[in-house]
Amino acid sequence: MQTALATSRANGPIGIRSPSCEGCNAARPGRAEDSLVVEFWGLLKGSLMKARIGVVDDHPAVILGVTAILNEQPDMHVAAGGATIDALLQCGATLDLVLLDLVLVDGSTPADNVRRLTALGVTTLAFTSGDQPQLVREAARAGAAGMIRKSESPETIVQTVRGLLQGDPVPTPDWATAILADHAFISAHLSDRESEVLALYASGETAERVAEELFVSRTTVIDHVKRIRAKYAAVDRAAVTKVDLFRRAVEDGLIEAER
Numbered sequence: 001m002q003t004a005l006a007t008s009r010a011n012g013p014i015g016i017r018s019p020s021c022e023g024c025n026a027a028r029p030g031r032a033e034d035s036l037v038v039e040f041w042g043l044l045k046g047s048l049m050k051a052r053i054g055v056v057d058d059h060p061a062v063i064l065g066v067t068a069i070l071n072e073q074p075d076m077h078v079a080a081g082g083a084t085i086d087a088l089l090q091c092g093a094t095l096d097l098v099l100l101d102l103v104l105v106d107g108s109t110p111a112d113n114v115r116r117l118t119a120l121g122v123t124t125l126a127f128t129s130g131d132q133p134q135l136v137r138e139a140a141r142a143g144a145a146g147m148i149r150k151s152e153s154p155e156t157i158v159q160t161v162r163g164l165l166q167g168d169p170v171p172t173p174d175w176a177t178a179i180l181a182d183h184a185f186i187s188a189h190l191s192d193r194e195s196e197v198l199a200l201y202a203s204g205e206t207a208e209r210v211a212e213e214l215f216v217s218r219t220t221v222i223d224h225v226k227r228i229r230a231k232y233a234a235v236d237r238a239a240v241t242k243v244d245l246f247r248r249a250v251e252d253g254l255i256e257a258e259r
Contacts, residue, residue, distance in 0.1 A: 051097065052094060052095050052096050053079065054081060055127070056101055057101040058105040063082075073162075085116055086106070096123065098124055099148075100113055100114070100125065102132070102138075103132070110136075111142040114144050118143045124143065126146065128148075130147075130149045143237070146164055148160045169250075188234075188248070190252075193214075197225065198254055199254040201242070202242070203249075
């Protein structure tokens with residue numbers, strides 16, 4: 001049984017609608033509706049084990065298309081969608097990752113939208129035609145985790161989404177080009193020692209192991225990491241989590257992304 005999508009007006013939310021709203025109260029033991037209700041809630045329970053994805057695009061057909069692609073995967077489920085961030089959040093779904101179009105009907109900026117999602121602990125994947133690289137750079141500076149073109153194959157879209165969900169960003173040529181063309185990405189001005197600490201720590205080492213490697217105390221390493229995060233934040237390249245630090249280190253050429 002396919003989960004129904006509730007679509008409102010052009011600028012309204014697209015979210016999961018439970019058929020129980022119309023059928024559960026009418027169901028009685030022995031009736032066919034009972035088996036449908038059981039089936040629906042079985043599917044819903046299964047979806048709770050999957051990564052919860054949101055899609056923000058002001059073209060409903062795009063949302064429905066991406067939903068069809070991702071919902072075919074055993075480990076992810078599109079839980080909400082909308083033409084704007086406001087519409088998405090009205091759905092009330094808790095999300096792990098959002099595919100975000102960078103040009104929306106409400107005129108909101110990529111930076112503002114990425115920051116709103118980041119504040120909620122949601123990873124952002126820029127989902128765009130790619131014809132405005134300055135918007136990609138803006139989203140990247142605000143903390144977007146990556147970019148995927150709408151014209152990419154379903155397989156590439158799935159691979160990119162899954163990589164981000166697993167904390168293993170999949171850099172695309174467009175994403176790399178946008179980053180390399182943006183001088184803000186080389187303006188964190190880390191010291192040599194901070195670069196050493198970041199390279200080791202972002203590669204997966206613990207603070208204790210970094211301290212041993214550099215012959216300093218654990219407290220010194222923690223202080224370095226705090227200063228590194230502050231420097232990245234000062235140039236609008238937030239690095240709140242260790243995964244963020246990994247991305248910054250890759251962007252700045254301190255380490256290579258393993259594939």
